Amino acid sequence: MTLEEKIAQLFGVWVGASAEGGDVAPHQHDMEEVVDLDELLPHGLGQLTRPFGTAPVDPALGALSLARTQRRVVAANRFGIPAFAHEECLAGFAAWGATAYPVPLAWGATFDPDLVRLMAAAIGRDLRSVGVHQGLAPVLDVVRDARWGRVEETIGEDPYLVGTVATAYVQGLESAGIVATLKHFAGYSASRAGRNLAPVSMGGREFADVILPPFEMAVRESGVRSVMHAYTDIDGIPSAADERLLTELLRDTWGFEGTVVADYFGIAFLKTLHGVAGSLGDAAGAALAAGVDVELPTVKTFGEPLRKAIAEGTVPESLVDRAARRVLLQKIESGLLDADWDPTPHALAGTSPEHARGTVDLDGAPNRALARRVAEESVVLLSNDGTLPLTGGRAPARIAVIGPNAETPTAVLGCYSFPVHVGSRTPETPLGIDLPTLREALAAEFPDSEIVTTAGLAAADATGTEGFDAAIALAREADLVIAALGDRAGLFGRGTSGEGCDAASLSLPGAQEQLLDALMDTGTPVVVTLLAGRPYALGRAVQESAAIVQTFFPGEEGTTALAGVLSGRVRPSGRLPVSVPLRPGAQPSTYLAPRLGQATEVSNLDPAPAFGFGHGLTYTTFDWSELRVDTELAATDGEFTLACTVRNSGAVPGTEVVQLYLHDPVASVVQPVQRLVGYVRLPELAPGEAVRVRATVPADLASFTGRAGRRIVEPGDLELRLSASSTTPLLTARVALSGPVREVGHRRRLHAHFTTEPMPQA
Incomplete structure (x- = not known):
């Protein structure tokens, strides 16, 4: 292979990203390149970025379009090498119409790796069915500060829980032939003050004993074939340029043999954010030397800057050879170079586009049943004065459902679900999946009760109290109040939880705590329900509410699962994967603390949680x-x-x-x-x-x-x-x-x- 052909295997192309209308990766539009496929494809292509997760597309039409693109890639290069297609699959396949499963924090709440393995296998089969080869999941970051916006993407605050659940997820995904991707390697979740992509202050012992064990377990036990470097640096060394991490530890010590892929634009960040590379060519060379094999999501540093650096002798071509060998071996293992390889999925063979629409179902009954089971096992009953379950004739005649998440269909979804991640920027497009609101789920669960509702707040982070009067009046006239509180997932400040949506404190967003206090002041029993991406301090409700039921973005079947727990049809069995703080500012928020991290006689602050890691009540003893x-x-x-x-x-x-x-x-x-x-x-x-x-x-x-x-x-x-x-x-x-x-x-x-x-x- 020529140098151009080898380099072409080391980057992806993100077609249509600029048309999304909003960032889905840090500095996305600062980093975008105008890519001429006709110029690139004769040399080959390493990856196709998010053919389904960039814009709404019917799954069958998307699969046929991807197959056409693959034929174009194969025909254009002299070796006939297809591209790898990758997608996000953090809470299900992030495609229009695909099942939205609970987020990883909910997987942790199940304490059930076997169930997570089944879910991942189903996700993998859906990815495979439309021609995708690699999934960018799971996240193995251990929560160190719950103010971090990406807590919803993590499995929890304990390395052993994270490792076992993530390993099961990888096993499930890989069992379907999908290349799983461990991320973010390593230390990303430990940023100062919980700010996304902020500096990390961490000693080597914490790094070795808290951050690394989940990755080590997954590498040793899961058969994982890809790892994604983290954006952050540890003690001044960015992960993308850390040879000790990506080569000496990951490969030489742990024995990993797959590919290391860049987090989106992460190689260029060595120049633009970290300041450890003087040019994009230097950044490319540093990443290759450290052990990064593939630049994602699109070509930036591995194009002309890398070619120039090699020509000038500052980057040895042998680094390109090493990375290309790993990429090509993975394509061979995945069957892409088999003589009978066909990019068209078997179910769509011979189907024309005009007849294909609607023929691929990525949200069938088995998927929904599995999503429901994960959601049910992940519901955590935090407290209960005996009000729950509302069964055996105990269902109130009039139930007031009050809060910003009472009638919000997407309140069950995390930031990497398709309706939030992409669909929010195309509001004219149908959601693609059925998302019953909490009010609708409660109406179905309690057909003999009158269900009345009001938001009280315009949105999860709204601070105006003009809706309080109507909420208080409704509460006083009800036999039971169900407070529908929590988060709104989003990206880069467009939500209260999600990537780039970090919290200044662990108080409920906006005026939700004020609303909750006002509801409890009415004297009507209040059951607090949370559809959230992180734990929050709940103030008076810890002692004064009738019950508290915590869910972490439980997916498309989440409100049905939550309603089932309230009625007793579903017996609660979830356990907290993260501690719930008693006070919004008490840190650390993780139970993994030494003696001096607990209450002491020399500080007036007690960081003890309201509900500790692993806590969860049942309806029995x-x-x-x-x-x-x-x-x-x-x-x-x-x-x-x-x-x-x-x-x-x-x-x-x-x-x-x-x-x-x-x-x-x-x-x-x-x-x-x-x-x-x-x-x-x-x-x-x-x-x-x-x-x-x-x-x-x-x-x-x-x-x-x-x-x-x-x-x-x-x-x-x-x-x-x-x-x-x-x-x-x-x-x-x-x-x-x-x-x-x-x-x-x-x-x-x-x-x-x-x-x-x-x-x-x-």
Whole structure:
């Protein structure tokens, strides 16, 4: 291959991006290039950017259009190499008419990797069915500050939960033949003050023990084939130019063999934002040297600037060879160079465009059923004074649904759903999927109740109180108020949650807390429901509301799931993947803090949460008993075994999540007070039913980065806490490790092993 042909495999082209009418990536319109396909294609093309996720298009017509483009690409270059087509799939395939699943924060709330794997496989099959090869998901960033706008895209604040759920998602996507993409590697979520793309202040130990473990787990266990670098820098080194990160750690140590792709325009940012490259050619060379293989979303630095740098001898051509080899191997693995490869999806073979419209269904009944199941498992009951469930003749005669999310169809969607990400800029286009509002879902759930509604606020972030009088009057005349609060997803300040929609504090947006207080002042019982992208401090409602039900953008079936939890048709089983703060300004907002990160006698601020990580109520009660520790003393290369019995002691079926936390009282470096090292979501238990839960816990799970910068296991006392949440330890096993300090590498054991066995009924 000529130099031009090799370079052509290393970039994408984003056709039609400038017609979107708004940014969907940082500095998008500052970075856009006028691309002449007739000039580019004779050399080949690496990637086609978002053929379905750029503008509304019927899926069948989009698939035929993509196939035509691929034939054009193949015919134009002398080797007949097709392009990879990639799409966003953070909460489902981001295409018009495709199922909008719950956002990743809701996946975390399920504590159910098996279900997430099924969902990802369905998303992957839909991507594959229309000719897409790569999905830009999942996000493995660990939440460090909930004010960050992209919290909704994350799985939670705990690295083990993030790693297990993300690994399952990758396994599902890859099982359908789609190249999954881990992002954002690494440290993006730890920006100062929760501001998007802000500087990151982080020590090496936090980076190694909090940020990296989810990526390591996914690389080792999922079969992932692509990684996307982060926008940010760590200690002055931008990820896109960090050879230690992208080559020495990712490839040489962890053994990753796939492609590293740029976050959109991230290579050019080495010059324009980070100031570590003097020209775009220098930026291209730095990224290639670090280990970036593909420039996305469109050619900027890997075009003429790279060619010029190679001609001048400042960038060696061998770097291009290395990246091109990785890209071509991935295309070969994906079957794009097979002799019988056909860009037209099998279901559309021989179909003309005039007959194709409407023939591809990306939101069929199986998808919706799966979306409903994920949504139902992700609903978290935070508090309940006994008002819920509204079942057995307890449904109020008159229910007032009040709040900015009462009648907003898109209130269930995150910023990377198609209707929000793209559709919001084409309001004349139908949504493409059925999105029942909360009022509609409640009307269907409670057919014998009168449902009345008013917004109270013009929008989620509205500050005007002119609608309060009507809301208060409606509340006083009702038997129950359901406060419909939360976020409006958007991009770069066009919402209250989402990329570039960072929060100054964790108060409810706009005047929502004032509205909530006014509703509680009426004396009518208030059930608070949240359709949100992050946790918020809820003020008086923590103590004074009848109940609080938290959802994190639960997708197209979200309001139906939420209504089902209120009625009792759905039994709540979600657990918090992020802590809910008691006060809007108390930081840190993550439970992963050392002793000095908790309340102390030398500060007047108590950062304790209102509801901690892992918290979630059910409509029943569980007794935990009969703790047995078979191994109380183990070598630093050994393991512990313990067991307990969990019994449903209430009157209705329910699901418990057993969480295992490790507390290390004395360590050579400061440790979090506790950290999650394992969990198991139990099968639903009937009243009186019990299971015996057994856990084998390898000593490797007690490892951390020591003073010398290497991961070690130290001898000493430990506590293994079997807990219902990070704030609810129920049974504590006091154990100890003996022997020498042991250094562990990247082949250490990553999981506790759980088994469950049915027990006799009480």
